[in-house]
Amino acid sequence: MNPKVIMSGIRPTGTGAAHLGHWEGALKSWVKLQDMGECYYSIVDWHALTTEYQDVKNIQGNIRQVLLDLLAVGIDPEKSVVYLQSAVKEIAELFLLLGMMTPLGWLERVPTFKEQQAQLGDRDINTFGFLGYPLLQTVDIVVMKADTVPVGEDQVFHLELAREIVRRFNGLYGDCFPEPQPFLTPIPKLPGVDGRKMSKSYGNAIYLxxxxxxxxxxxxxxxxxxxxxxxxxxxxxxxxxxxxxxxxxxxxxxxxxxxxxxxxxxxxxxxxxxxxxxxxxxxxxxxxxxRRRYEAMAVADILASGNRRAAERAARTVAEVRALMNI
Ligand code: SF4
The missing domain is CATH 1.10.240.10 (Tyrosyl-Transfer RNA Synthetase)
Incomplete structure (x- = not known):
């Protein structure tokens, strides 16, 4: 495979910080992919709201923790565009536009929709935002015109949905988006300190x-x-x-x-x-x-520069979409 434009995201939820499971299952690939193409790595704070909209007090702190982790693992802001999803308003516009042509049934049949509703029974996630999050993921990818997405095998279905939406858009309005391909990362069998899978939500993780x-x-x-x-x-x-x-x-x-x-x-x-x-x-x-080195630096400036670069690319895509949709 010869990826050109790579996109992936990390949610600033829980304690914010990344653990060994994140490193093995995602971040290791992110670092490697930096030398294989143009990388867009997003801290997806709108996605955090899909399940945590009732408790928003920690989001800003979590964003900083995730950013420090990304820099500490070796994501190089000179090579990769590291940005905050909510700083790129074009994502919200494209979400609205693609929402017009995304069949409801496609979102309802995403397996994690029913699974998560059952698992997160303590929260009311019977919301429009939660139903729409796979479309928001699609928009994260296509707004950067990414052709490669590092995913675990458990997320291949989401990427298939993204490909279906891309095909539908290109068929209705004309070629605009590449069909994103998965860059498969193995799901690590890494136990947490209680023997269950390492996970933020189990409180059993060793953090970076x-x-x-x-x-x-x-x-x-x-x-x-x-x-x-x-x-x-x-x-x-x-x-x-x-x-x-x-x-x-x-x-x-x-x-x-x-x-x-x-x-x-x-x-x-x-x-x-x-x-x-x-x-x-x-x-x-x-x-x-x-991490200590970056903690002492003005990392907000690194994010601001990534936000600008991401917004520029997104603006070009949305202008093209508007023209194709005659809006
Ligand atoms: S049972 Fe004890 S000695 Fe054996 S691998 Fe586990 S910790 Fe090590």
């Missing part, structure tokens, strides 16, 4: 901005293989979330050592965790250093 002490505090009490009740009981590393994290963040020799020693009770869980803590902290240290 966590201090060494915070990592220590989170990993020490982790549950291990239930067979290891006593130090002398052998275990099965495959049944232990600590080992799953070793596989992601320890070297091959250490993984082999832990694997062998755990099985014959040659290593205790506390020592095993100490090795993991050291390795995760070693992995996070460069992020932390870059």
């Amino acid at each position: 901005g966590d201090t060494a002490e915070a990592v220590d505090k989170k990993i020490r009490p982790m549950i291990t293989d239930v067979r290891r009740k006593r130090r002398s009981d052998p275990g099965v590393p495959g049944d232990c979330p600590v080992f799953a994290l070793h596989q992601a963040y320890s070297g091959a020799e250490e993984i082999a050592m832990v694997d062998g020693e755990c099985r014959k009770a040659g290593i205790g869980c506390i020592d095993c965790k100490k090795i993991l803590i050291r390795n995760i902290n070693g992995f996070l240290e460069p992020f932390r250093q870059r």
Whole structure:
């Protein structure tokens, strides 16, 4: 594949900050894609409103946290356009225009629509905004005329919807948008510190901005293989979330050592965790250093410059759409 224009977004929700699961499942690809084309990376604050419109007090703080994380992982504002969705008003205009020709049934059959309504039962998301969020995602992509979108396999359906909307628009009014293609990123099987999938909403995540002490505090009490009740009981590393994290963040020799020693009770869980803590902290240290550097800088200026570049490109697209729609 030879991508030319790449677009992706991150929501400033929860604590705002990104964790190891975000790094493995998305941000690692974002960094790599910077050398493969023109990248547009958006902090999608309007998307945050689709599920969190009732509680908006943390959005500004979260935007700053996400921005610091993006810069700390190596998104280079010289190479990529990093911008805030709500600063590009053309996105709202295009959302309205494409909304005119998007069949309701296409949005209603998006699988996450019913799933999320069931999962987020504590919130009233029976709203026009929530139904329309896959269209808003489409607009994020097409307003930049992106041809490549890094997605996890679980989001391929959304991208298919975007492609259908593009085909419908191009068919009705004339060629305007490229059909965006997925750049598939593997979904990591990274457990959180409670053994479930690492997720902001489970409160089990190790954040990229966590201090060494915070990592220590989170990993020490982790549950291990239930067979290891006593130090002398052998275990099965495959049944232990600590080992799953070793596989992601320890070297091959250490993984082999832990694997062998755990099985014959040659290593205790506390020592095993100490090795993991050291390795995760070693992995996070460069992020932390870059994050500290950016915390001391006027990052709002970086975002303002990205906002301008994104708005310019979006304005050109919307002018073309207006002409084609005779508006
Ligand atoms: S020794 Fe390590 S891999 Fe084995 S059960 Fe304990 S923490 Fe898990």
